[in-house]
Structures are given as structure tokens and as C-alpha cells.
Amino acid sequence: MLILLYLSFLTCLTGAIEKNKLSEKIYISLEGSSVCYLRLNRENTYGCKGAESAVGVLFYMDNAARQQWFKNNARQGPYTLLINPTKNFPFTKELMLEIRQYINDKKVNSLLVTYFGNSTVEQFSPESTCPNHKYDLYSNDDSYKDCLDYNWNVQGTNWLNEYFEIPILALYKADQVEKLIDICWKKRNEPKNDQPPQSPLCAVEIKSQMRGAVNAEVCLRRTGKTTNLNGESKELCTIIGARTIISSYPGPLLQEDKVILVLAQYLTLTMFETLAPGANNPLSGMITLLAVAKALKTSEKELQTHGRSIVFMLFGGETLDYLSSTKLVFDMKNKNFFIDKKQIELIVELSQLAGSKDQIYMHTNKINSSVAISQANEKITQKFTEYSKNIAFKEAKNNILPPASLQSFLKWFEVPGVVLADHNTEFINKFYNSRYDTLLDELRDLPFNTSFVNKSFPLAKKISEIAETITQTIYSLATNKTKTVNVDEIYVSNLLFCLLKNNSCDLLREIIPTDFNLTAGYGDKPTWTRDWHLSVQQSLSRKISTEQLVLSLMANATGIFSHNVTEKQCNSYNTGNKTGLWVNGFEIDKSVGMCIISAIRHHSGLSPGYDPSSIFYNYLSHKDLFYLQPQPTRFLIMAIRSGLRVHG
Amino acid sequence: MDLAKVSNGEKLNICRKYFYGGFGLLPVLWLVNFVWFFRDAFLKETFPEQKKLRQYVTISGILALFGIGIVVAWAIVYQKYRLDWGEAGDRLLFVIPVGKP
Numbered sequence: 001m002l003i004l005l006y007l008s009f010l011t012c013l014t015g016a017i018e019k020n021k022l023s024e025k026i027y028i029s030l031e032g033s034s035v036c037y038l039r040l041n042r043e044n045t046y047g048c049k050g051a052e053s054a055v056g057v058l059f060y061m062d063n064a065a066r067q068q069w070f071k072n073n074a075r076q077g078p079y080t081l082l083i084n085p086t087k088n089f090p091f092t093k094e095l096m097l098e099i100r101q102y103i104n105d106k107k108v109n110s111l112l113v114t115y116f117g118n119s120t121v122e123q124f125s126p127e128s129t130c131p132n133h134k135y136d137l138y139s140n141d142d143s144y145k146d147c148l149d150y151n152w153n154v155q156g157t158n159w160l161n162e163y164f165e166i167p168i169l170a171l172y173k174a175d176q177v178e179k180l181i182d183i184c185w186k187k188r189n190e191p192k193n194d195q196p197p198q199s200p201l202c203a204v205e206i207k208s209q210m211r212g213a214v215n216a217e218v219c220l221r222r223t224g225k226t227t228n229l230n231g232e233s234k235e236l237c238t239i240i241g242a243r244t245i246i247s248s249y250p251g252p253l254l255q256e257d258k259v260i261l262v263l264a265q266y267l268t269l270t271m272f273e274t275l276a277p278g279a280n281n282p283l284s285g286m287i288t289l290l291a292v293a294k295a296l297k298t299s300e301k302e303l304q305t306h307g308r309s310i311v312f313m314l315f316g317g318e319t320l321d322y323l324s325s326t327k328l329v330f331d332m333k334n335k336n337f338f339i340d341k342k343q344i345e346l347i348v349e350l351s352q353l354a355g356s357k358d359q360i361y362m363h364t365n366k367i368n369s370s371v372a373i374s375q376a377n378e379k380i381t382q383k384f385t386e387y388s389k390n391i392a393f394k395e396a397k398n399n400i401l402p403p404a405s406l407q408s409f410l411k412w413f414e415v416p417g418v419v420l421a422d423h424n425t426e427f428i429n430k431f432y433n434s435r436y437d438t439l440l441d442e443l444r445d446l447p448f449n450t451s452f453v454n455k456s457f458p459l460a461k462k463i464s465e466i467a468e469t470i471t472q473t474i475y476s477l478a479t480n481k482t483k484t485v486n487v488d489e490i491y492v493s494n495l496l497f498c499l500l501k502n503n504s505c506d507l508l509r510e511i512i513p514t515d516f517n518l519t520a521g522y523g524d525k526p527t528w529t530r531d532w533h534l535s536v537q538q539s540l541s542r543k544i545s546t547e548q549l550v551l552s553l554m555a556n557a558t559g560i561f562s563h564n565v566t567e568k569q570c571n572s573y574n575t576g577n578k579t580g581l582w583v584n585g586f587e588i589d590k591s592v593g594m595c596i597i598s599a600i601r602h603h604s605g606l607s608p609g610y611d612p613s614s615i616f617y618n619y620l621s622h623k624d625l626f627y628l629q630p631q632p633t634r635f636l637i638m639a640i641r642s643g644l645r646v647h648g
Numbered sequence: 649m650d651l652a653k654v655s656n657g658e659k660l661n662i663c664r665k666y667f668y669g670g671f672g673l674l675p676v677l678w679l680v681n682f683v684w685f686f687r688d689a690f691l692k693e694t695f696p697e698q699k700k701l702r703q704y705v706t707i708s709g710i711l712a713l714f715g716i717g718i719v720v721a722w723a724i725v726y727q728k729y730r731l732d733w734g735e736a737g738d739r740l741l742f743v744i745p746v747g748k749p
Contacts (some may be wrong), residue, residue: 046680052747209747221735222744236746 027205030180032173034115037535038210040219040237046160047271048207050167054110055200056080060185063089067189071098076196078109079202082171082180085113091124096157103166106411110206110587111168114177115275115435123430126271131154131347131433132401135321137365137400137407142402144367150425152402153432160271160433161642166641167208168434170272180204205214212237214609241537241606242267242316243547244324247293247558248599249300250551251577252309252343259339260478262470263349263405263507264289266550267534268585269319277440278532279500280422280429284354284463285551286314287495290466292350292474293557295487299475308478311339312558314550316403317605319433319534325408333412346380346419346477353466354439354459354648355428359390360466365410376416381478387472391465398425420470443501452506453493460493467492495553503530508549510586511556514593517543537606551600555581559598570595577601651688659688662696667704675715676734682709 036048057076061067062084070081081099085091102108130147138144171177188202212219219237245266254261264285268278293312296303303310317323331337353360364377364386376617384393401407404419422428431437442459456464463488471485491507498505503518512518530546540548565573573580577599585594651659666681682705689698689705695743730737 049747211746213745213747214749218731218734218738218749221738222741225738225741225744227744236744415680 001400005089012432014436023376024595028179028183030171030173030176032176033112033169033171033263034274035208036168036170036271036274038212039215039240040212040214042216045163045213045215048164048166048168048210049213050206050210052108052207052209053325054080054167055203056109056204056206056589058082058184058189058204059182060084060181060190061089062086067098069194073191073194073196076201077107079107080110080112081108081205082112082177082185082204083114083245084177086120087122090121093155093157096159104163105569107165109422109615110166110204111164112204113168113170115170115172115272116174117438117440121431121436123155124436125153125430125432125434126159127153127433128158128161129153131156131319132321132403135326136403137410141367147400150400151399151424151429152423155430156432159447167206169206170270172275172277205216210237235388238536239606240317240320240535241323241327241604242534242539243540243551243602243605244316244328245547245550245554246311246601246603247554248309248311248577249296249558250304250309250599252311252339253576254307255340255429256307257343258308258345259343260308260310260474261347261409262289262310262474263325263347264291264312264314264351265318265405266314266532267316267319267546267566268433268437268532270433270463272435272533273535275435275531276531276533277435277438277439277500278433280354281432282318282352283348283499283532284352284422284439286352286527287492287499288350288463288467289314289466290495290553290557291487291492292471293554295467295471295474295485295489299479299483299485302475302479302481302483306479307346310474310478310491311503314554316547316550317534317604318405322405322408323607327404327605327607328603329330329408329412330605338601341413341415344409346376347406347409347415348470348474349404349417349419350429350470351404351419351421352421352429353403353420353463354442355422356463358390359392359394360396360422360469361421363396363398363401363404363421364417365401365406366399367628373416374412377418380416380473381419383473383476384420384469387476388469389465391462391469393469396421396424396425403429410481420466424513439500440497443497445467446497446501448495450502450505454490455499456489456493458495463555464492465495486558489529499530506550506586509584511552511583512549512594513552513582514584515543516548516552537604540602548603551602552581552583552596554599555596555600559583559596562595562597564593565597567593567595570597573597582609651684656688656695656697656701657666659685660701660726663701663704663708663733670711670715675712678708678712682712720747739744 024463035050038049039046044605056079059079059276060073061070061083081102099108099111099400103111129151131153133139135145151416172471174452177448184204188200189197191197216237223236251257265282266286268276268281270276315324318325328337332341333340362381364381366374368405369377381393400417401422402421404417406417407413410417429437429618446453466484467487469489472483475481475483475485494507498508530549532546538545538547540551555647562570567582570580570582573595578597579600581596581598581600582593583596585592587594663681663685668675670678670681685701685705689702692698726740
């Protein structure tokens, strides 16, 4: 008997040797996953903690019958739930509540979600129904705080602001998911004739632990700590933030110059770090801003004679409690910014603009507004209406502002301001801050491998028209004159294509620094190539930094290519408020490079300091940089499990 | 060392050294003392030094229990309140916990 056992052991061993490694025989590893990160702030933990190793029996849920079976009959857990949302099996609030319950009951110890682009889901948003309400303008107003009368984001499930003790991953490669389903689900775990599957069952192992824990304070403190056993201090947490990218015509050059601020945002926040297309929110606003900036380029002289400056600002960290604008206002208060509050005459913010067919809504704050400001706002909205053409500019019905950076300014001082958005009292965007906010349906006619878009398409036409109205209105408000301006529709088309569909296009290649890599690390994603995800503020010299890309876009929109400047002269160029940025350029000889001269600058978007005594410590948000075991996550196949825990 | 080959006087001498040694915050020394000389102190036939030996062994046992109790209590209290103590709690760490409170 003993000999027999020994022989069978040997046979196993030889089998294993043929497969090189025993682990290769037992496990298959899956590629193409994106992890839900952890975020810490002063009091709380948000996102997914993950696990050093979470092993669960795979259960594949892609229809209501399976959902029901899982609810009533699944007792072989803990499970790894693989959800495949489709049109017939959407990610509803009810389904998410049910899953949340399974997680709380420890019936599910890891969650996998498939993601193959836009077509599978009709609406989904992990954001709250009233984004950023804790720190908005109305947070101290009893009748308006917490959006009592407003639900901007009706489909919001608030998962983005919750804490999960388990790892949650999105799988975005169809062939890998198929492999998992074939080997693991169909062969082993699928219930046949409503009966629970027989052991051995197939389990999935996920390793994705977040280093940080507890809260921001503890994590930062431990990051700086060195002990005898650690040797050197480990980086547990790094501070979240993104630079504010600024450019202007022409100044302000003098202290008494008046300023019109044009704001937009460029980063979003989704459940999964590398799946953040951010198309309507916030890129539609950013693209419109760039188009407006480009159209106003020829008006610099007129603006100067009228003592007006137009300053464009792109904020990065707004999805986390208006981090960037709060920091900017904080610095402005402390005179650490080149514009003073007295100079600001008007603020125009470009929010989500791609959703509606033929109208744009103008939102102004009507709560506790003085008569003078209300009148000024009215005058401005009238101007917008006056200059609108095919796309109507209408006043929004709501009294309060939708989520917007303008709120940070209004918290400090009264100023005329208008937020332009495609929605009235609730978002048109059904995918606010989610991985489905891609607008790819609008871009479906453009082949992925295009390097230059030479014709316009409906979305580009719409954005251009909106930009045209905004440009004319701003010009008129600044100079009291009317001027015909033409927004470059081809430029808008290319911006939309390059930023939402494929980064490696001519427009972006021309305007990036020579050593910048447009596609590094982004090649295997479903359709777009860059993640517009708010995370750690990185060095601008990094060759893939999104902030650097936005800086280049802003420089290109507001600056001019200079031909007769060498790289050295370009880098040291500093005349008035203009600086040089050395980029690839559009010369045929790619090795030459060119200089863009513009008034770009950037402002740190990090929360003001690590000082816990500062009130601004509230805005300090952190997140993990590292996993103990980063991707690819390993999936354990055919693990024979006796003694399964039974849930009664 | 083989205790069987050691004279009773020498045993008492070693036992005394271990006993006093334990006061240098080494409760485990008392525990060793207790275990090692328990047989000689309580189970062997009487010999002249046994009375003194018995004293040392008994007190060593009690002190060992007490000392180890303190260590265990400290470990429990520290693990329980480490987080509440904030920075002071972290300063006492040797291994920085990763992904845990």
C-alpha cells in the first residue's frame, strides 16, 4: 500500500517536471486586470483594502437566475464573485446592495468585474448622488446642504466613497475572462440541474494588498519611520494631488488689470485606477476650454488695450473635495498667487458639455447672492444667449450650483460666475466618474489607427459651436465689442480623437516634449490609451505624466511655435510672462524639435502642507503607491478543497 | 551539564545564581531555574541543602509566573491600545505593519 502511494507520488512528480513547475500545473495566471485602490484621509479609509491572498470559489454571475441561485443555494464559500454586467443584467443599485451584503456577511471575499468598453451598460456611476457635497458652498446652509432637493447624479451608488475589506478588480481582456470561465466555471463550479457542484471546486486566488492602513496621519507617520528591523523606511502612502495648469492672454501684466477666469477640470476618479476615460466628465470641458483658448489667440492685443486678461485654469484634483481649487484659493488668500481676488471680474466654468443635443445650461448661484452679483450674473447669461446660434444657451432651473470649482471661489468671496453644462437639474451623463464615461459611441466612425482626423463629426461640431459662443461672449465681456471668431473644428476633432480614443496621433506627438512617451504602459487597454485618474502628483519630467501632457496642450492652445530658437534658448526663454517649452514640433525632420512660447505656468495642487494643526489637513488625502504583490494577479485553478466552510 | 554528576552543594550554588540572575529583568531565568531544579527540590530524597534549594525553586517559580504575566499583560495591552496611543505606539514598533492597523 505504502509503495503504491509512493509510486503515485512519483508519477505526479514526473508529470509536474514535464510541466516545468508544479505551480504551472496548478495555477493559471490571468492578465489584464485593474485594481481598486485604497484612499485614506484624516478620518477615514475609502476604496479597497485588498488582501495578501484572498482565495475564493469562483462564481460567475451574468444573469438574474444565477443571481437568485447564488442568493439561495450557494453555501460552498467564501466565494470569488465574477460579475459580467450586460444590457439584460445591468449593474443596478439593488444588485450592488446585494453584493455589499455578501461582502459584509463574508460570503464573498473578492470581487471581479468584467469590463469590455461601453456597449454593455446603459447607466452606471459609482459616485455619490451629490458629489463633493461635504465641502461645497452649501455645506453650512441647513436648507441646501447634502443636496436635499437635488440629486445631480441620480444613478450614483456611492461605492467610490465606501470602504471594502476585500480586493475588487476589473478584468478587461475578453480572452482571459473566457479562459477563466472555461477552465474554472464550466468544468468545475457551474451548478448542474440546480444542484451545488461537487468537490473539487475551482478557486481563484487574488493577491493585491494595499500597504497603507488606518488613516492618513498614521500612514504618513509610518512612512517616515525607520527601525532596526526595517532597515530603511518603507513608502506606505503618498499624497494625492495634481497640478493646476494655467495660461493667460496677455497677463495680468499690471496690478490693476482685470481678469476673467475660465476654468475646467482634467482628471476624474473612478473605482479602478487604470480605467478612467473621463470623457464627458471632465474632458469635454477641457477640450472646449482649449478650443476657446485657441480661438482667442489673435485677440491678445485688443485685450491688452482694454486692460483685461483672460486666464485659463485646468484643475486636476477637484473630484476629491475640490482639492486643487481649494489650494489655489488658499494661496490666493495668502498672496502666494499671481492674481489677487480684487482683479477677478468674472469666472466662467466649463463643466460637462458633450451630453446634450442642442442646448447648454447656464448655472449661477442664487443662494445668498447680493443684488449686484445677481444682476451681473443676469447680464452675463444674457450675453451668452445673445451669442448662441444652433445650440441654445438656457438658464438652469436650480438655485444652487452643480459640482464645480467655482464653489471654492464663492466660498471665499462674492464674484459673478457661471457654470456651463449640458445638464439642467440632473446630469445627462449616465456614467459620471465611472469607467463607462468614454463617449466612444460618438467617435465610432473614426478608425483607431488614424493619425490625423481631417474631417469634422457631430460631436466635434457641437463642441466647436459651444466654444464659439463662449469665445464671442468672453471677448465681448472683456472688450465690449463684437468680433467674429472661428473655432478650428479640425483642431477640436483631433483633440477629441486623440484624448478619447488614441493618444498616438499627430496632434499630441507634435506638442509633447521630445522624450515624452505617449503610449508607454497603456497599450493593452480596451480602446483609449490614457487614464485620466486623479492620483499621486508626479514629477513633470516623467515621460508619461498626464500633467505634462495637459501642460503641453495648454501651451499649444495659447502659445506660438517659434522657428528660430534653439533648444537651449527655448528652455531659458523668459520674457514678460512667457516661457518656452521644447517639443517635437511639426517639422518633417523629427529630430529637430521646436519651441512653443506661451504664458503657461503650473500651480501645485497638493493640500497645503502636512501640518495636522492646519484646518486644511481636512483636505489631505492619501493613497497607496505600492502593492506588496502587484499585478498580474494569480488565479488558482483546480485547487482541491476538502473541508469547505459551510454557511448556514 | 548533567545534573546527576553535580554535587548537591554545587546545585544549590547554581540555583542561587539563577535566582539572583532573574532579578536582572530575566523572568525566563527563573522559569529555567524552577523547571531544572524542581525534581531535586521536591521529589528527591532529602539532603542537607534541599531546604534552601526548595526555597529558591519555589520563589523562582512564583517570580517567573509573575514576570511572564507582566510580559503577557504588556503584550495584550500594547496590541490592544497601540493605535490609540498614536505616535508613541508607533515608536515602540520594530516591524512596521504593512496593510494592517
